[in-house]
C-alpha cells in the first residue's frame with residue numbers, strides 16, 4: 001500500500017516526492033472542488049460526524065432522503081436506495097434479489113462486488129466470456145425457460161475501461177425473459193452528453209431494470225446507490241442485509257455527494273476538460289507507439305503483456321514523478337497485464353506533457369516502444 005497525501009489531486013505527495021497523479025478515479029476532480037468541500041463542512045457543523053445508527057432506526061436524515069430523490073431524477077429511475085459503499089450496493093442488491101433456483105448471468109470481467117453478491121445470493125452463476133454476446137446467448141439458451149434470470153454487467157469495465165454492449169445485452173434479455181442490472185460505477189458523471197452515465201450514452205434511459213453507481217469515483221466520496229422500479233427498491237429497503245444492518249452514511253458524506261451532483265450538472269465544462277485531457281493523452285501515447293487499447297472513457301489501458309514489466313513500468317514511472325496503477329493477475333491474465341491510466345479534469349496541460357515525457361523515457365528503457 002502506497003501512502004499518498006492527498007491522493008486525489010493532480011499532483012500528490014508520496015514520501016515527500018511529488019507525483020503527477022494518473023491513477024485516481026476522481027475523474028471530474030470534484031473531491032477537491034471548493035463548493036463540495038464547503039457543503040461537507042456545513043453538514044459537519046449541523047449534524048456532527050456520523051449518524052451512529054442504521055437507516056431504519058435513527059440513521060435517516062433529510063439529506064439521505066434528498067439524495068435518493070436527486071439520484072432518481074438524475075438517473076431517471078422511479079426510486080433509489082443508498083448503501084454505505086459501492087461494494088455493498090452491488091453485493092447487497094444481488095444477494096437480496098436473487099436466490100436458490102435463480103440464475104445470474106455475469107460478464108467474466110465484472111467487479112468483485114458483483115462476484116461476491118452472486119456468491120451470497122446462492123443463485124446459479126453462469127459466467128459469459130467478456131463482452132461476448134454469443135457466449136451470453138449460449139448461456140441464456142442453456143437455462144430452463146421458466147427459471148428467473150438476471151444479467152449483470154459493469155457499464156465501464158474497471159480495469160480495461162471498455163464499455164459493455166448494453167443495447168445487445170438488453171435485446172438478448174428481452175428475447176430470453178431476463179432482467180438486466182448495470183453497475184455504472186465508472187460511467188456515472190462521465191458517459192453521455194450530460195454525464196448521466198451509460199444509459200444516456202446509449203439513449204437507453206429507463207430500459208434496464210437496475211442501475212447502480214458508486215460515490216467513490218466522480219462524486220469524490222464514498223457510498224453507492226441502486227435505482228429501479230419502486231417495488232424493487234421497497235423490497236431492497238426492507239430485506240437487503242447490507243443496507244439494514246450497517247450504519248448509514250455520515251451526513252457530511254451525503255452532503256458531499258449532493259453538492260458534487262449539483263456542480264456536475266451546472267458545470268459542463270468539467271466534462272469537456274476531462275474529455276480534452278483524455279483525448280490529448282491517448283493521442284500522444286498512440287503516437288509514441290504504446291499499445292493503447294481503444295476506449296471511450298477516462299480509463300486508458302496500456303497493454304504491457306507481462307506482469308513483471310507492468311510492475312517495472314509503474315515503479316520506474318514513479319521514480320520519474322508519475323503515478324500509475326499496474327494491473328496484473330488475478331485482476332487480468334498475465335499476458336493481459338497492463339498499466340491503467342485514469343485521467344482527471346483538473347490535470348493541466350503541463351502535467352500531461354511532463355507525464356508524456358516520462359512515459360517516453362521509461363517506455364524506451366523497457367523496450368515497450
Ligand SMILES: Cc1ncc(COP(=O)(O)O)c(C=O)c1O
Pocket residue numbers: 085086087088090111113154156157158183185186214215216217222223224
Ligand atoms: C465497477 C465497480 N463496481 C463497484 C465498485 C465498488 O465501489 P466502492 O469502492 O465505492 O465500494 C468499484 C470500485 O472499485 C468498481 O470499480
